[in-house]
Amino acid sequence: MARQFFVGGNFKMNGNIKTIKDIVKNINAAKLDDSVEVVIAPPTLYLLLAREHLRPGLEVAAQNIFDKPNGAFTGEISVEQLKDSGITWTILGHSERRVILQEDDSFVASKTKAAIDGGISVILCCGESLEQREANKTIEVVTTQLKAVADKVKDWTKIVVAYEPIWAIGTGKVATTEQAQEVHAAIREWLKKEVSPEAAEATRILYGGSVTEKNSGELSKQPDIDGFLVGGASLKPAFVDIINCKGA
Ligand code: 13P
Numbered sequence: 001m002a003r004q005f006f007v008g009g010n011f012k013m014n015g016n017i018k019t020i021k022d023i024v025k026n027i028n029a030a031k032l033d034d035s036v037e038v039v040i041a042p043p044t045l046y047l048l049l050a051r052e053h054l055r056p057g058l059e060v061a062a063q064n065i066f067d068k069p070n071g072a073f074t075g076e077i078s079v080e081q082l083k084d085s086g087i088t089w090t091i092l093g094h095s096e097r098r099v100i101l102q103e104d105d106s107f108v109a110s111k112t113k114a115a116i117d118g119g120i121s122v123i124l125c126c127g128e129s130l131e132q133r134e135a136n137k138t139i140e141v142v143t144t145q146l147k148a149v150a151d152k153v154k155d156w157t158k159i160v161v162a163y164e165p166i167w168a169i170g171t172g173k174v175a176t177t178e179q180a181q182e183v184h185a186a187i188r189e190w191l192k193k194e195v196s197p198e199a200a201e202a203t204r205i206l207y208g209g210s211v212t213e214k215n216s217g218e219l220s221k222q223p224d225i226d227g228f229l230v231g232g233a234s235l236k237p238a239f240v241d242i243i244n245c246k247g248a
Helices: 017-029 044-053 079-084 095-100 105-118 130-134 138-152 177-194 197-202 216-220 239-243
Strands: 006-010 037-041 059-062 089-092 121-126 159-163 205-208 227-230
Touching: 006 089, 006 159, 006 205, 006 239, 017 037, 017 044, 017 239, 037 089, 044 059, 079 105, 089 105, 105 121, 105 138, 121 138, 130 138, 138 159, 138 177, 159 177, 177 197, 177 205, 177 216, 216 227, 227 239
Parallel strands: 006 037, 006 227, 037 059, 059 089, 089 121, 121 159, 159 205, 205 227
Antiparallel strands: none
């Protein structure tokens, strides 16, 4: 069974009411490849705005959630609150949260479990630093991050994995097609052994890190690259070209 190509836009802490409305308007007006699943992740404050304006059939993701249902957790948002607002996805485990906010593998796993148990789909990020790559630890780092989730979550049907090498994020230094394909294939092999052959076959593995309309076409031809998680370029009109890259 072919895996549906997936393109996510991670706006990170960028945008305001006007620019987010403009981005949504541009996506709504575009002719999009309708075989592609499209999800955009604006900052929390603009989730409802994006949901209200984005055309049906395209989904909105949070950039983070907390792993408790409600209560005294200042600054956090819950799975139930997302569902109540028509938000169906969340990004989890982004390297910016792992590194800057010091989220560890076990916390990311616990949040992934909360999302899946509550019925929210997850874009689960993993990826190595330059130092780890140079020490030949890429596969070990990535599979350790994923293993923490597999220990807590058995059903991977609502998880999309995003491989995002930290050295490629926001640097303009995209992984080569060979570098990306190699890690994606290793992740699929790991899924086969540690989750199930069915999960290995069905789970979308996205590449993220300096994806643009110029490099997306080549990357998308790799057998184990099932889409992208786009940062900077998702704020630009060319995001539409990345969504449509399979047909380009
Ligand atoms: P850039 O596309 O800006 O490199 O960011 C990638 C990313 O971190 C998406 O989550």
